[in-house]
Amino acid sequence: MKKKSLFLLPLICICLVLLTAQSSEPFSKEIERAYAQIQFDIDVEKILVDFKNELIEKEILIEEDLNDPSNIYDKLAKLKENVDPLAFGIQGVIDREPWDNLLSSTDILSLNESTQTTVALFTYYQRFSVNHAKFELQLTENRLLEFKGENVPINSLESILFEEIDRLAYRNVTSKNVRIVIKADPKTPNEFVTFIIGKLRKMDLRSVEFR
Incomplete structure (x- = not known):
């Protein structure tokens, strides 16, 4: 019985490590998979880093806003509808349907603050992109x-x-x-x-x- 327990212990540890790694996967990867379903290749981490930098450089956001998703929504909602996507480094239209489908299957309020920040930023990145x-x-x-x-x-x-x-x-x-x-x-x-x-x-x- 002891030998069996000793054999199972490493397997249990491996499963826990895999589950932890899966649960800690950045939400950006889920976004990328959603767009991969329509054969649309997108590097979410990179575009959002560039987007954040542009927003801060233009003094639309400050660093502290990145810790408060509600501030991101409030401040970006004030931008004019005819915002130029290129002014924010947005190179092309990001289709809305994969994003809507992902959001509809996600409990946003259960996400941690960092992930909610990702959701807020990508929401407006996609919204601004359609002005192309x-x-x-x-x-x-x-x-x-x-x-x-x-x-x-x-x-x-x-x-x-x-x-x-x-x-x-x-x-x-x-x-x-x-x-x-x-x-x-x-x-x-x-x-x-x-x-x-x-x-x-x-x-x-x-x-x-x-x-």
């Missing part, structure tokens, strides 16, 4: 359409938008994640706005918003 796929169209009261500060013939709108999507493919911009925001001068005729929105929806672009 944000296209703004300006409509004028004279029934003119502007894109990137230039007048666009309505008949050329589809080709121009898809050319821009193709140009930004290296930043993971696609017709499925592009977001069209329409802004109109106050006196722009309603029927012109309706016409442009209808034209965009016929292009099978999923997200069209009117401001």
Whole structure:
């Protein structure tokens, strides 16, 4: 009986070590696995280190905020929606679905403070990244359409938008994640706005918003 116990003891120790190692695995690895399921390679540790450095350098966060996830949420929520992702070192669109799926299966409140900080930072990293796929169209009261500060013939709108999507493919911009925001001068005729929105929806672009 003693020999059997002595034999089992090392096995128990090994199991405990493996369980401890698994439980202490950084949450960043879980994020990477979530994105690996859609064949998207991402080094979460590296991007979040760079992101933190940019936020601190720009005096949006201070070092102490990294110990309080609620401060991260509060301060980053105050940034304008049209924040430039490149200003924060964000090189391309990070799709939202894998992140949402991971969060839905995770008890966030049970995570330790360090992991909650990772969750807060990645949440805004992903949120800011989608601005790479944000296209703004300006409509004028004279029934003119502007894109990137230039007048666009309505008949050329589809080709121009898809050319821009193709140009930004290296930043993971696609017709499925592009977001069209329409802004109109106050006196722009309603029927012109309706016409442009209808034209965009016929292009099978999923997200069209009117401001």
